[in-house]
Amino acid sequence: MRSSAEPAPDGLLVVDKPQDWTSHDVVARSRRLCATRKVGHAGTLDPMATGVLVLGVGRATRLLTHLVGADKDYTATVRLGQGTLTDDAEGEVTMAPGAGSLDRAAVEAAVVGLTGAVEQVPSAVSAIKVDGRRSYHRVRSGEDVQLPARPVTVSRFVVVEARAGTAPDGTAVLDVDVEVTVSSGTYVRALARDLGAALGSAGHLTALRRTRVGGLTLADAHPLADLEARQGEPMPVLPLAEAARATFPSRSLDADEARALGYGQRIPSLSPGRTGPVAAFAPDGTLVALLDEARPTARSLVTFAPASS
Template identity: 65%
Template sequence: MSGAVPARGAQRRPTAADGLVVVDKPQGWTSHDVVARMRRLAGTRKVGHAGTLDPMATGVLVLGIGRATRLLTYVVGADKEYTATIRLGQATTTDDAEGELLASVGAAGVSLDKVRAAVQSLTGPILQVPSAVSAIKVDGQRAYARVRAGEDVELAERPVTVARFDVHQGRPGAAQDGTTVLDVDVTVVCSSGTYIRALARDLGRSLGVGGHLTALRRTRVGGYALEHAADLEELAQTPDDVPLAVLGLADAARATFASRELSEPEARALSYGQRIDWVAPAAAPVDAREDLPVAAFGPDGSLAALLQQRGEKAVPVLVFAPA
Protein backbone atom coordinates (compact mmCIF):
# COMPACT_ATOMS: atom_id res chain seq x y z
CA MET A 1 0.00 0.00 0.00
CA SER A 2 3.07 2.21 0.09
CA GLY A 3 2.57 5.37 -1.94
CA ALA A 4 6.04 6.88 -1.49
CA VAL A 5 7.39 8.88 -4.40
CA PRO A 6 10.65 7.33 -5.67
CA ALA A 7 13.83 8.93 -4.37
CA ARG A 8 15.63 11.50 -6.51
CA GLY A 9 17.48 9.76 -9.30
CA ALA A 10 15.29 6.66 -9.17
CA GLN A 11 13.25 5.67 -12.21
CA ARG A 12 9.71 7.01 -12.05
CA ARG A 13 6.67 7.26 -14.27
CA PRO A 14 6.30 10.22 -16.61
CA THR A 15 4.33 13.00 -14.92
CA ALA A 16 0.62 12.73 -15.65
CA ALA A 17 -1.21 15.59 -17.34
CA ASP A 18 -3.25 18.05 -15.29
CA GLY A 19 -6.65 16.48 -14.62
CA LEU A 20 -8.81 14.38 -12.36
CA VAL A 21 -8.75 10.66 -11.65
CA VAL A 22 -11.91 9.14 -10.17
CA VAL A 23 -10.96 6.15 -8.02
CA ASP A 24 -13.08 3.41 -6.47
CA LYS A 25 -11.52 3.50 -3.00
CA PRO A 26 -11.03 0.03 -1.48
CA GLN A 27 -12.24 -0.81 2.00
CA GLY A 28 -9.60 -0.45 4.69
CA TRP A 29 -7.69 2.31 2.90
CA THR A 30 -7.62 5.87 4.17
CA SER A 31 -8.02 8.70 1.68
CA HIS A 32 -4.39 9.60 2.44
CA ASP A 33 -3.34 6.06 1.46
CA VAL A 34 -4.98 6.56 -1.94
CA VAL A 35 -3.31 9.95 -2.44
CA ALA A 36 0.07 8.44 -1.58
CA ARG A 37 -0.41 5.64 -4.11
CA MET A 38 -1.60 8.13 -6.75
CA ARG A 39 1.49 10.31 -6.29
CA ARG A 40 3.62 7.38 -7.34
CA LEU A 41 1.36 6.38 -10.23
CA ALA A 42 1.08 9.98 -11.49
CA GLY A 43 4.79 10.73 -11.10
CA THR A 44 4.17 13.89 -9.06
CA ARG A 45 3.59 14.95 -5.48
CA LYS A 46 0.96 17.47 -6.59
CA VAL A 47 -2.04 15.25 -5.87
CA GLY A 48 -5.04 15.98 -3.64
CA HIS A 49 -8.52 14.62 -3.01
CA ALA A 50 -12.01 16.13 -2.90
CA GLY A 51 -13.62 14.88 0.27
CA THR A 52 -12.44 12.24 2.73
CA LEU A 53 -13.92 8.75 2.87
CA ASP A 54 -13.66 6.76 6.11
CA PRO A 55 -11.48 3.62 5.90
CA MET A 56 -14.61 1.47 6.28
CA ALA A 57 -16.24 3.15 3.27
CA THR A 58 -15.67 2.38 -0.40
CA GLY A 59 -16.48 4.15 -3.64
CA VAL A 60 -15.89 7.41 -5.43
CA LEU A 61 -12.84 9.40 -4.39
CA VAL A 62 -12.03 12.28 -6.74
CA LEU A 63 -8.30 12.99 -7.05
CA GLY A 64 -6.77 16.06 -8.64
CA ILE A 65 -3.36 16.03 -10.32
CA GLY A 66 -1.24 19.07 -11.12
CA ARG A 67 -3.26 22.21 -11.83
CA ALA A 68 -6.48 20.24 -11.36
CA THR A 69 -5.87 20.30 -7.60
CA ARG A 70 -7.13 23.90 -7.81
CA LEU A 71 -10.55 22.55 -8.84
CA LEU A 72 -10.86 20.38 -5.75
CA THR A 73 -11.91 23.22 -3.44
CA TYR A 74 -15.05 23.57 -5.53
CA VAL A 75 -15.59 19.87 -6.32
CA VAL A 76 -15.77 19.29 -2.56
CA GLY A 77 -18.88 21.46 -2.53
CA ALA A 78 -20.75 19.29 -5.04
CA ASP A 79 -23.61 17.05 -3.89
CA LYS A 80 -22.89 13.40 -3.14
CA GLU A 81 -24.76 10.10 -3.42
CA TYR A 82 -24.31 7.05 -1.21
CA THR A 83 -25.67 3.57 -0.72
CA ALA A 84 -25.50 2.39 2.88
CA THR A 85 -26.68 -0.18 5.38
CA ILE A 86 -27.96 1.06 8.74
CA ARG A 87 -28.24 -1.33 11.67
CA LEU A 88 -31.13 -0.41 13.94
CA GLY A 89 -31.21 -1.72 17.52
CA GLN A 90 -27.66 -0.84 18.57
CA ALA A 91 -25.66 2.38 18.99
CA THR A 92 -21.86 2.72 18.92
CA THR A 93 -19.30 5.30 19.99
CA THR A 94 -18.41 6.18 16.37
CA ASP A 95 -21.89 5.77 14.86
CA ASP A 96 -20.49 2.99 12.66
CA ALA A 97 -19.43 -0.64 13.00
CA GLU A 98 -15.84 0.26 13.93
CA GLY A 99 -16.84 1.82 17.26
CA GLU A 100 -17.49 0.27 20.64
CA LEU A 101 -21.03 -0.73 21.55
CA LEU A 102 -22.87 1.94 23.54
CA ALA A 103 -26.33 0.40 23.84
CA SER A 104 -28.24 -2.68 22.67
CA VAL A 105 -31.92 -1.85 22.79
CA GLY A 106 -33.07 -4.18 20.02
CA ALA A 107 -35.32 -3.47 17.06
CA ALA A 108 -37.95 -6.17 17.42
CA GLY A 109 -40.82 -3.69 17.13
CA VAL A 110 -39.42 -1.70 14.20
CA SER A 111 -41.05 -2.18 10.80
CA LEU A 112 -39.98 -0.76 7.45
CA ASP A 113 -43.09 1.42 7.47
CA LYS A 114 -41.89 2.99 10.73
CA VAL A 115 -38.42 3.47 9.25
CA ARG A 116 -39.83 5.18 6.14
CA ALA A 117 -41.92 7.48 8.32
CA ALA A 118 -38.91 8.33 10.48
CA VAL A 119 -36.64 9.28 7.57
CA GLN A 120 -39.06 12.05 6.59
CA SER A 121 -37.79 14.22 9.46
CA LEU A 122 -34.22 13.62 8.22
CA THR A 123 -34.97 14.66 4.64
CA GLY A 124 -34.69 18.15 3.17
CA PRO A 125 -32.88 21.06 4.84
CA ILE A 126 -31.98 19.87 8.35
CA LEU A 127 -29.65 20.76 11.20
CA GLN A 128 -27.20 17.92 11.84
CA VAL A 129 -24.73 17.37 14.66
CA PRO A 130 -21.72 15.67 13.04
CA SER A 131 -20.34 12.48 14.53
CA ALA A 132 -17.85 13.25 17.30
CA VAL A 133 -15.30 10.92 15.69
CA SER A 134 -14.82 13.09 12.61
CA ALA A 135 -12.13 15.19 10.93
CA ILE A 136 -13.77 18.46 11.99
CA LYS A 137 -11.30 20.67 13.84
CA VAL A 138 -12.02 21.80 17.40
CA ASP A 139 -9.61 24.51 18.60
CA GLY A 140 -7.12 23.47 15.93
CA GLN A 141 -7.26 19.73 16.61
CA ARG A 142 -9.26 17.05 14.80
CA ALA A 143 -12.34 15.95 16.74
CA TYR A 144 -11.42 12.26 16.40
CA ALA A 145 -8.01 12.93 17.99
CA ARG A 146 -9.67 14.58 20.97
CA VAL A 147 -12.10 11.67 21.34
CA ARG A 148 -9.26 9.13 21.20
CA ALA A 149 -7.46 11.13 23.87
CA GLY A 150 -10.45 10.58 26.16
CA GLU A 151 -12.14 13.96 25.79
CA ASP A 152 -15.89 14.42 25.56
CA VAL A 153 -16.42 16.26 22.28
CA GLU A 154 -19.66 18.01 21.43
CA LEU A 155 -19.82 19.49 17.95
CA ALA A 156 -22.17 22.27 16.95
CA GLU A 157 -25.08 21.46 14.69
CA ARG A 158 -24.79 22.65 11.11
CA PRO A 159 -27.21 23.05 8.22
CA VAL A 160 -27.13 20.34 5.57
CA THR A 161 -29.55 19.21 2.89
CA VAL A 162 -30.63 15.61 2.37
CA ALA A 163 -32.28 15.63 -1.06
CA ARG A 164 -33.12 11.91 -0.97
CA PHE A 165 -33.26 9.35 1.83
CA ASP A 166 -34.71 6.25 0.18
CA VAL A 167 -35.38 3.12 2.24
CA HIS A 168 -35.09 -0.13 0.31
CA GLN A 169 -35.16 -3.52 1.98
CA GLY A 170 -34.77 -4.53 5.61
CA ARG A 171 -33.25 -7.73 7.01
CA PRO A 172 -34.16 -8.76 10.58
CA GLY A 173 -31.36 -10.57 12.35
CA ALA A 174 -29.37 -10.95 15.51
CA ALA A 175 -26.19 -9.18 16.57
CA GLN A 176 -23.25 -11.04 18.10
CA ASP A 177 -24.64 -10.46 21.57
CA GLY A 178 -28.02 -11.87 20.54
CA THR A 179 -29.77 -8.50 20.26
CA THR A 180 -32.52 -8.44 17.64
CA VAL A 181 -31.53 -5.92 14.97
CA LEU A 182 -32.86 -4.66 11.66
CA ASP A 183 -30.39 -3.97 8.85
CA VAL A 184 -31.84 -1.44 6.42
CA ASP A 185 -30.42 -0.66 2.97
CA VAL A 186 -30.75 3.01 1.97
CA THR A 187 -29.74 5.48 -0.72
CA VAL A 188 -28.86 9.03 0.30
CA VAL A 189 -28.28 12.08 -1.88
CA CYS A 190 -27.01 15.00 0.16
CA SER A 191 -25.08 18.23 0.27
CA SER A 192 -21.41 18.45 1.05
CA GLY A 193 -20.70 18.14 4.77
CA THR A 194 -23.49 15.66 5.51
CA TYR A 195 -22.42 12.72 7.68
CA ILE A 196 -24.15 9.46 6.75
CA ARG A 197 -23.03 8.01 10.09
CA ALA A 198 -24.91 10.82 11.82
CA LEU A 199 -28.03 10.06 9.76
CA ALA A 200 -27.82 6.44 10.94
CA ARG A 201 -27.42 7.60 14.54
CA ASP A 202 -30.32 10.06 14.32
CA LEU A 203 -32.60 7.57 12.59
CA GLY A 204 -32.00 5.09 15.41
CA ARG A 205 -32.63 7.75 18.02
CA SER A 206 -35.89 8.85 16.42
CA LEU A 207 -37.10 5.26 16.54
CA GLY A 208 -35.93 4.88 20.15
CA VAL A 209 -33.68 1.88 19.42
CA GLY A 210 -30.29 3.32 18.46
CA GLY A 211 -28.60 2.94 15.12
CA HIS A 212 -25.24 2.85 13.42
CA LEU A 213 -23.72 2.39 9.97
CA THR A 214 -22.44 -1.04 8.92
CA ALA A 215 -21.65 -0.37 5.24
CA LEU A 216 -21.11 2.75 3.14
CA ARG A 217 -20.38 3.17 -0.56
CA ARG A 218 -20.13 6.56 -2.25
CA THR A 219 -21.56 6.23 -5.74
CA ARG A 220 -21.24 9.82 -6.97
CA VAL A 221 -19.55 13.15 -6.26
CA GLY A 222 -21.10 15.84 -8.43
CA GLY A 223 -20.87 14.55 -11.99
CA TYR A 224 -18.22 11.94 -11.19
CA ALA A 225 -19.96 8.59 -10.86
CA LEU A 226 -18.92 5.13 -9.77
CA GLU A 227 -19.34 3.66 -13.23
CA HIS A 228 -16.47 5.88 -14.40
CA ALA A 229 -14.24 5.15 -11.40
CA ALA A 230 -10.96 3.31 -11.83
CA ASP A 231 -9.65 0.45 -9.73
CA LEU A 232 -6.30 1.28 -8.11
CA GLU A 233 -4.81 -2.09 -8.93
CA GLU A 234 -5.81 -1.70 -12.58
CA LEU A 235 -4.22 1.76 -12.67
CA ALA A 236 -1.05 0.22 -11.26
CA GLN A 237 -0.83 -1.97 -14.38
CA THR A 238 -0.11 1.14 -16.49
CA PRO A 239 3.32 0.56 -18.12
CA ASP A 240 6.12 2.45 -16.37
CA ASP A 241 6.91 4.51 -19.47
CA VAL A 242 3.28 5.57 -20.10
CA PRO A 243 1.75 8.59 -18.34
CA LEU A 244 -1.29 7.83 -16.21
CA ALA A 245 -4.59 8.54 -18.01
CA VAL A 246 -6.57 11.42 -16.51
CA LEU A 247 -9.82 13.27 -17.12
CA GLY A 248 -8.57 16.54 -18.62
CA LEU A 249 -9.36 19.92 -17.09
CA ALA A 250 -12.10 20.83 -19.58
CA ASP A 251 -13.92 17.48 -19.37
CA ALA A 252 -13.52 17.44 -15.59
CA ALA A 253 -15.13 20.88 -15.27
CA ARG A 254 -17.96 20.12 -17.69
CA ALA A 255 -18.89 17.02 -15.66
CA THR A 256 -19.93 18.99 -12.57
CA PHE A 257 -20.16 22.74 -13.14
CA ALA A 258 -22.59 24.91 -15.06
CA SER A 259 -20.82 26.10 -18.20
CA ARG A 260 -20.34 29.18 -20.34
CA GLU A 261 -18.73 29.49 -23.76
CA LEU A 262 -16.51 32.53 -24.23
CA SER A 263 -15.60 34.74 -27.13
CA GLU A 264 -11.94 35.34 -27.84
CA PRO A 265 -11.99 38.84 -26.22
CA GLU A 266 -13.73 37.44 -23.12
CA ALA A 267 -11.21 34.62 -22.79
CA ARG A 268 -8.35 37.10 -23.18
CA ALA A 269 -9.80 39.40 -20.51
CA LEU A 270 -10.20 36.53 -18.06
CA SER A 271 -6.61 35.41 -18.67
CA TYR A 272 -5.56 38.76 -17.16
CA GLY A 273 -7.95 38.32 -14.24
CA GLN A 274 -10.36 40.96 -15.55
CA ARG A 275 -14.14 40.92 -15.06
CA ILE A 276 -16.50 40.34 -17.95
CA ASP A 277 -20.25 40.79 -18.34
CA TRP A 278 -22.38 38.17 -16.60
CA VAL A 279 -24.30 35.83 -18.89
CA ALA A 280 -26.57 33.09 -17.57
CA PRO A 281 -24.72 29.76 -18.01
CA ALA A 282 -25.89 26.45 -19.36
CA ALA A 283 -27.14 24.25 -16.53
CA ALA A 284 -24.82 21.80 -14.82
CA PRO A 285 -25.24 18.16 -15.92
CA VAL A 286 -26.24 17.21 -12.36
CA ASP A 287 -28.07 19.07 -9.61
CA ALA A 288 -25.54 21.31 -7.89
CA ARG A 289 -25.40 23.96 -5.22
CA GLU A 290 -26.32 27.36 -6.54
CA ASP A 291 -23.14 28.88 -5.10
CA LEU A 292 -20.80 26.67 -7.12
CA PRO A 293 -18.85 28.66 -9.72
CA VAL A 294 -19.42 28.51 -13.47
CA ALA A 295 -16.84 26.89 -15.73
CA ALA A 296 -15.93 29.16 -18.64
CA PHE A 297 -14.44 27.72 -21.82
CA GLY A 298 -12.42 29.43 -24.52
CA PRO A 299 -13.18 29.15 -28.26
CA ASP A 300 -10.71 26.24 -28.46
CA GLY A 301 -12.69 24.31 -25.82
CA SER A 302 -10.08 24.66 -23.08
CA LEU A 303 -11.02 25.57 -19.50
CA ALA A 304 -10.32 29.30 -19.17
CA ALA A 305 -11.59 30.08 -15.68
CA LEU A 306 -14.13 29.48 -12.95
CA LEU A 307 -16.50 32.43 -12.54
CA GLN A 308 -18.73 33.81 -9.80
CA GLN A 309 -21.49 36.35 -10.36
CA ARG A 310 -21.01 39.77 -8.78
CA GLY A 311 -23.98 41.89 -9.74
CA GLU A 312 -23.91 42.28 -13.51
CA LYS A 313 -20.32 41.10 -13.79
CA ALA A 314 -18.61 37.70 -13.85
CA VAL A 315 -15.53 37.60 -11.64
CA PRO A 316 -12.83 34.95 -12.17
CA VAL A 317 -12.14 33.01 -8.96
CA LEU A 318 -9.70 30.65 -10.68
CA VAL A 319 -7.89 31.38 -13.94
CA PHE A 320 -6.44 28.58 -16.05
CA ALA A 321 -5.90 30.37 -19.37
CA PRO A 322 -2.35 31.74 -19.72
CA ALA A 323 -2.13 35.53 -19.90
Protein backbone atom coordinates in the same frame (compact mmCIF):
# COMPACT_ATOMS: atom_id res chain seq x y z
CA MET B 1 9.57 12.40 -6.63
CA ARG B 2 12.06 10.64 -8.84
CA SER B 3 10.54 8.53 -11.57
CA SER B 4 11.43 7.54 -15.10
CA ALA B 5 7.75 7.72 -16.04
CA GLU B 6 6.22 10.81 -17.60
CA PRO B 7 4.03 12.72 -15.14
CA ALA B 8 0.33 12.25 -15.73
CA PRO B 9 -1.41 15.16 -17.49
CA ASP B 10 -3.46 17.76 -15.61
CA GLY B 11 -6.93 16.46 -14.87
CA LEU B 12 -9.07 14.33 -12.57
CA LEU B 13 -8.42 10.72 -11.70
CA VAL B 14 -11.54 9.07 -10.31
CA VAL B 15 -10.73 6.10 -8.07
CA ASP B 16 -13.06 3.45 -6.68
CA LYS B 17 -11.56 3.48 -3.19
CA PRO B 18 -11.11 0.06 -1.60
CA GLN B 19 -12.26 -0.70 1.92
CA ASP B 20 -9.79 -0.20 4.79
CA TRP B 21 -7.75 2.38 2.86
CA THR B 22 -7.68 5.98 4.02
CA SER B 23 -8.16 8.70 1.43
CA HIS B 24 -4.60 9.81 2.19
CA ASP B 25 -3.36 6.27 1.44
CA VAL B 26 -4.99 6.47 -2.00
CA VAL B 27 -3.47 9.89 -2.67
CA ALA B 28 -0.02 8.63 -1.68
CA ARG B 29 -0.29 5.60 -3.97
CA SER B 30 -1.65 7.75 -6.81
CA ARG B 31 1.29 10.14 -6.56
CA ARG B 32 3.54 7.23 -7.43
CA LEU B 33 1.28 5.96 -10.18
CA CYS B 34 0.97 9.45 -11.70
CA ALA B 35 4.68 10.22 -11.25
CA THR B 36 3.96 13.54 -9.55
CA ARG B 37 3.53 14.79 -6.01
CA LYS B 38 0.86 17.22 -7.15
CA VAL B 39 -2.16 15.03 -6.34
CA GLY B 40 -4.99 15.84 -3.92
CA HIS B 41 -8.51 14.62 -3.22
CA ALA B 42 -11.94 16.24 -3.15
CA GLY B 43 -13.69 15.01 -0.03
CA THR B 44 -12.47 12.36 2.41
CA LEU B 45 -13.96 8.88 2.60
CA ASP B 46 -13.70 7.00 5.89
CA PRO B 47 -11.52 3.85 5.78
CA MET B 48 -14.63 1.66 6.05
CA ALA B 49 -16.22 3.31 3.02
CA THR B 50 -15.68 2.48 -0.64
CA GLY B 51 -16.52 4.20 -3.89
CA VAL B 52 -15.95 7.43 -5.74
CA LEU B 53 -12.86 9.34 -4.60
CA VAL B 54 -12.03 12.23 -6.94
CA LEU B 55 -8.33 13.06 -7.23
CA GLY B 56 -6.92 16.18 -8.84
CA VAL B 57 -3.63 15.81 -10.72
CA GLY B 58 -1.35 18.74 -11.56
CA ARG B 59 -3.23 21.98 -12.18
CA ALA B 60 -6.54 20.21 -11.60
CA THR B 61 -5.80 20.28 -7.87
CA ARG B 62 -7.03 23.88 -8.15
CA LEU B 63 -10.50 22.51 -8.99
CA LEU B 64 -10.74 20.49 -5.80
CA THR B 65 -11.65 23.28 -3.38
CA HIS B 66 -14.70 24.03 -5.52
CA LEU B 67 -15.54 20.38 -6.24
CA VAL B 68 -15.70 19.53 -2.52
CA GLY B 69 -18.99 21.45 -2.35
CA ALA B 70 -20.76 19.19 -4.86
CA ASP B 71 -23.66 17.04 -3.72
CA LYS B 72 -23.07 13.30 -3.37
CA ASP B 73 -24.89 9.98 -3.64
CA TYR B 74 -24.33 7.03 -1.32
CA THR B 75 -25.63 3.54 -0.74
CA ALA B 76 -25.39 2.39 2.86
CA THR B 77 -26.49 -0.21 5.36
CA VAL B 78 -27.76 1.01 8.72
CA ARG B 79 -27.90 -1.39 11.65
CA LEU B 80 -30.74 -0.39 13.95
CA GLY B 81 -30.72 -1.63 17.54
CA GLN B 82 -27.10 -0.80 18.38
CA GLY B 83 -25.15 2.45 18.68
CA THR B 84 -21.36 2.77 18.53
CA LEU B 85 -18.76 5.30 19.61
CA THR B 86 -18.01 6.24 15.99
CA ASP B 87 -21.56 5.82 14.58
CA ASP B 88 -20.15 3.11 12.31
CA ALA B 89 -18.95 -0.49 12.58
CA GLU B 90 -15.38 0.56 13.39
CA GLY B 91 -16.34 1.78 16.88
CA GLU B 92 -17.16 -0.17 20.00
CA VAL B 93 -20.85 -0.74 20.80
CA THR B 94 -21.92 1.81 23.39
CA MET B 95 -25.65 1.01 23.57
CA ALA B 96 -27.81 -1.89 22.48
CA PRO B 97 -31.52 -1.18 23.06
CA GLY B 98 -32.44 -3.60 20.27
CA ALA B 99 -34.79 -3.28 17.33
CA GLY B 100 -37.10 -6.24 17.80
CA SER B 101 -40.24 -4.10 17.55
CA LEU B 102 -39.17 -2.20 14.40
CA ASP B 103 -40.21 -2.95 10.85
CA ARG B 104 -39.74 -1.41 7.42
CA ALA B 105 -42.90 0.69 7.64
CA ALA B 106 -41.68 2.35 10.83
CA VAL B 107 -38.29 3.05 9.25
CA GLU B 108 -39.84 4.55 6.12
CA ALA B 109 -41.93 6.87 8.28
CA ALA B 110 -38.88 7.94 10.28
CA VAL B 111 -36.69 8.80 7.28
CA VAL B 112 -39.22 11.45 6.25
CA GLY B 113 -38.20 13.54 9.25
CA LEU B 114 -34.54 13.27 8.24
CA THR B 115 -35.13 14.37 4.64
CA GLY B 116 -34.87 17.93 3.35
CA ALA B 117 -33.13 20.83 5.08
CA VAL B 118 -32.12 19.55 8.50
CA GLU B 119 -29.85 20.55 11.38
CA GLN B 120 -27.34 17.77 11.82
CA VAL B 121 -24.93 17.24 14.70
CA PRO B 122 -21.76 15.77 13.12
CA SER B 123 -20.32 12.57 14.50
CA ALA B 124 -18.05 13.36 17.44
CA VAL B 125 -15.41 11.09 15.90
CA SER B 126 -14.92 13.33 12.88
CA ALA B 127 -12.16 15.49 11.42
CA ILE B 128 -13.83 18.72 12.53
CA LYS B 129 -11.41 20.84 14.56
CA VAL B 130 -12.30 21.91 18.10
CA ASP B 131 -9.90 24.57 19.43
CA GLY B 132 -7.29 23.49 16.93
CA ARG B 133 -7.52 19.72 17.52
CA ARG B 134 -9.44 17.19 15.47
CA SER B 135 -12.61 16.08 17.22
CA TYR B 136 -11.72 12.40 16.82
CA HIS B 137 -8.39 12.95 18.62
CA ARG B 138 -10.26 14.49 21.55
CA VAL B 139 -12.82 11.66 21.71
CA ARG B 140 -10.18 8.94 21.52
CA SER B 141 -8.22 10.60 24.34
CA GLY B 142 -11.29 10.31 26.56
CA GLU B 143 -12.90 13.75 26.17
CA ASP B 144 -16.66 14.20 25.89
CA VAL B 145 -16.97 16.27 22.70
CA GLN B 146 -20.25 18.01 21.87
CA LEU B 147 -20.27 19.46 18.35
CA PRO B 148 -22.86 22.07 17.36
CA ALA B 149 -25.53 21.25 14.81
CA ARG B 150 -25.14 22.67 11.33
CA PRO B 151 -27.49 22.94 8.36
CA VAL B 152 -27.29 20.23 5.70
CA THR B 153 -29.64 19.05 2.98
CA VAL B 154 -30.72 15.44 2.52
CA SER B 155 -32.53 15.65 -0.79
CA ARG B 156 -33.13 11.90 -1.08
CA PHE B 157 -33.38 9.21 1.61
CA VAL B 158 -34.85 5.94 0.33
CA VAL B 159 -35.26 2.60 2.10
CA VAL B 160 -34.34 -0.22 -0.30
CA GLU B 161 -34.56 -3.26 1.97
CA ALA B 162 -34.88 -4.16 5.66
CA ARG B 163 -33.73 -7.45 7.21
CA ALA B 164 -34.31 -8.58 10.79
CA GLY B 165 -31.40 -10.36 12.43
CA THR B 166 -29.35 -10.92 15.54
CA ALA B 167 -26.03 -9.23 16.35
CA PRO B 168 -23.10 -11.29 17.69
CA ASP B 169 -23.94 -10.15 21.24
CA GLY B 170 -27.50 -11.47 20.86
CA THR B 171 -29.18 -8.09 20.30
CA ALA B 172 -32.16 -8.10 17.93
CA VAL B 173 -31.26 -5.76 15.06
CA LEU B 174 -32.77 -4.53 11.82
CA ASP B 175 -30.32 -4.02 8.94
CA VAL B 176 -31.64 -1.40 6.53
CA ASP B 177 -30.19 -0.77 3.07
CA VAL B 178 -30.68 2.86 2.03
CA GLU B 179 -29.79 5.25 -0.78
CA VAL B 180 -29.18 8.93 0.00
CA THR B 181 -28.35 12.12 -1.85
CA VAL B 182 -26.81 14.74 0.42
CA SER B 183 -25.18 18.14 0.37
CA SER B 184 -21.52 18.68 1.12
CA GLY B 185 -20.72 18.34 4.82
CA THR B 186 -23.40 15.76 5.57
CA TYR B 187 -22.30 12.77 7.64
CA VAL B 188 -24.12 9.62 6.53
CA ARG B 189 -23.11 7.87 9.76
CA ALA B 190 -24.79 10.70 11.66
CA LEU B 191 -27.93 9.98 9.61
CA ALA B 192 -27.69 6.36 10.78
CA ARG B 193 -27.34 7.49 14.39
CA ASP B 194 -30.26 9.92 14.08
CA LEU B 195 -32.47 7.34 12.37
CA GLY B 196 -31.98 5.00 15.31
CA ALA B 197 -32.76 7.78 17.78
CA ALA B 198 -35.89 8.80 15.85
CA LEU B 199 -37.14 5.23 16.18
CA GLY B 200 -36.54 5.13 19.93
CA SER B 201 -33.54 2.85 19.54
CA ALA B 202 -29.99 3.35 18.25
CA GLY B 203 -28.24 3.01 14.91
CA HIS B 204 -24.88 2.90 13.17
CA LEU B 205 -23.46 2.26 9.69
CA THR B 206 -22.17 -1.16 8.74
CA ALA B 207 -21.47 -0.36 5.08
CA LEU B 208 -21.05 2.81 3.00
CA ARG B 209 -20.36 3.27 -0.69
CA ARG B 210 -20.14 6.64 -2.45
CA THR B 211 -21.62 6.33 -5.91
CA ARG B 212 -21.47 9.94 -7.17
CA VAL B 213 -19.67 13.23 -6.57
CA GLY B 214 -21.23 16.00 -8.63
CA GLY B 215 -21.25 14.80 -12.24
CA LEU B 216 -18.80 11.94 -11.61
CA THR B 217 -20.12 8.45 -10.87
CA LEU B 218 -18.89 4.91 -10.36
CA ALA B 219 -18.96 4.56 -14.15
CA ASP B 220 -16.05 7.03 -14.22
CA ALA B 221 -14.16 5.36 -11.37
CA HIS B 222 -11.22 2.96 -11.64
CA PRO B 223 -10.52 0.32 -8.98
CA LEU B 224 -7.17 1.02 -7.39
CA ALA B 225 -6.01 -2.53 -8.14
CA ASP B 226 -6.61 -1.89 -11.86
CA LEU B 227 -4.56 1.30 -11.72
CA GLU B 228 -1.71 -0.50 -9.98
CA ALA B 229 -1.79 -3.19 -12.66
CA ARG B 230 -1.19 -0.39 -15.19
CA GLN B 231 1.81 1.06 -13.35
CA GLY B 232 4.26 2.53 -15.85
CA GLU B 233 1.47 3.10 -18.37
CA PRO B 234 -0.49 6.36 -18.83
CA MET B 235 -3.09 6.79 -16.12
CA PRO B 236 -6.76 7.27 -17.19
CA VAL B 237 -6.84 10.94 -16.20
CA LEU B 238 -9.86 12.95 -17.31
CA PRO B 239 -8.29 15.98 -19.09
CA LEU B 240 -8.63 19.35 -17.40
CA ALA B 241 -11.23 20.87 -19.75
CA GLU B 242 -13.27 17.67 -19.89
CA ALA B 243 -13.10 17.36 -16.10
CA ALA B 244 -14.41 20.90 -15.64
CA ARG B 245 -17.30 20.27 -18.06
CA ALA B 246 -18.21 17.11 -16.14
CA THR B 247 -18.25 18.78 -12.74
CA PHE B 248 -19.43 22.39 -13.19
CA PRO B 249 -21.96 24.34 -15.26
CA SER B 250 -20.17 25.63 -18.35
CA ARG B 251 -20.05 28.87 -20.29
CA SER B 252 -18.58 29.56 -23.73
CA LEU B 253 -16.52 32.74 -24.07
CA ASP B 254 -15.72 34.81 -27.11
CA ALA B 255 -12.10 35.73 -27.77
CA ASP B 256 -12.37 39.14 -26.08
CA GLU B 257 -13.91 37.65 -22.92
CA ALA B 258 -11.25 34.93 -22.76
CA ARG B 259 -8.50 37.52 -23.14
CA ALA B 260 -10.01 39.78 -20.46
CA LEU B 261 -10.18 36.93 -17.93
CA GLY B 262 -6.60 36.00 -18.76
CA TYR B 263 -5.58 39.51 -17.79
CA GLY B 264 -7.50 39.22 -14.51
CA GLN B 265 -10.34 41.47 -15.62
CA ARG B 266 -14.06 40.97 -14.99
CA ILE B 267 -16.66 40.24 -17.64
CA PRO B 268 -20.47 40.53 -17.59
CA SER B 269 -22.26 37.70 -15.80
CA LEU B 270 -24.73 35.66 -17.82
CA SER B 271 -26.70 34.61 -14.73
CA PRO B 272 -26.32 37.17 -11.93
CA GLY B 273 -27.21 35.63 -8.60
CA ARG B 274 -26.03 32.15 -9.56
CA THR B 275 -24.42 30.24 -6.71
CA GLY B 276 -21.48 27.94 -7.33
CA PRO B 277 -18.63 28.10 -9.84
CA VAL B 278 -19.06 28.21 -13.62
CA ALA B 279 -16.39 26.75 -15.92
CA ALA B 280 -15.56 29.22 -18.70
CA PHE B 281 -14.12 28.00 -22.00
CA ALA B 282 -12.31 29.79 -24.83
CA PRO B 283 -13.55 29.38 -28.42
CA ASP B 284 -11.01 26.57 -28.95
CA GLY B 285 -12.37 24.62 -25.93
CA THR B 286 -9.53 25.52 -23.55
CA LEU B 287 -10.54 25.94 -19.91
CA VAL B 288 -9.90 29.60 -19.10
CA ALA B 289 -11.24 29.98 -15.58
CA LEU B 290 -13.78 29.08 -12.92
CA LEU B 291 -16.09 32.06 -12.54
CA ASP B 292 -18.17 33.51 -9.73
CA GLU B 293 -21.27 34.91 -11.45
CA ALA B 294 -23.12 35.95 -8.30
CA ARG B 295 -22.85 39.65 -9.22
CA PRO B 296 -23.54 41.51 -12.47
CA THR B 297 -19.86 41.22 -13.36
CA ALA B 298 -18.19 37.82 -13.13
CA ARG B 299 -14.81 37.38 -11.50
CA SER B 300 -12.32 34.55 -11.78
CA LEU B 301 -12.09 32.22 -8.82
CA VAL B 302 -9.25 30.33 -10.52
CA THR B 303 -7.57 31.23 -13.83
CA PHE B 304 -6.04 28.45 -15.93
CA ALA B 305 -5.30 30.03 -19.31
CA PRO B 306 -3.02 33.09 -19.55
CA ALA B 307 -4.04 36.05 -21.69
CA SER B 308 -3.05 35.69 -25.33
CA SER B 309 -2.24 38.58 -27.60
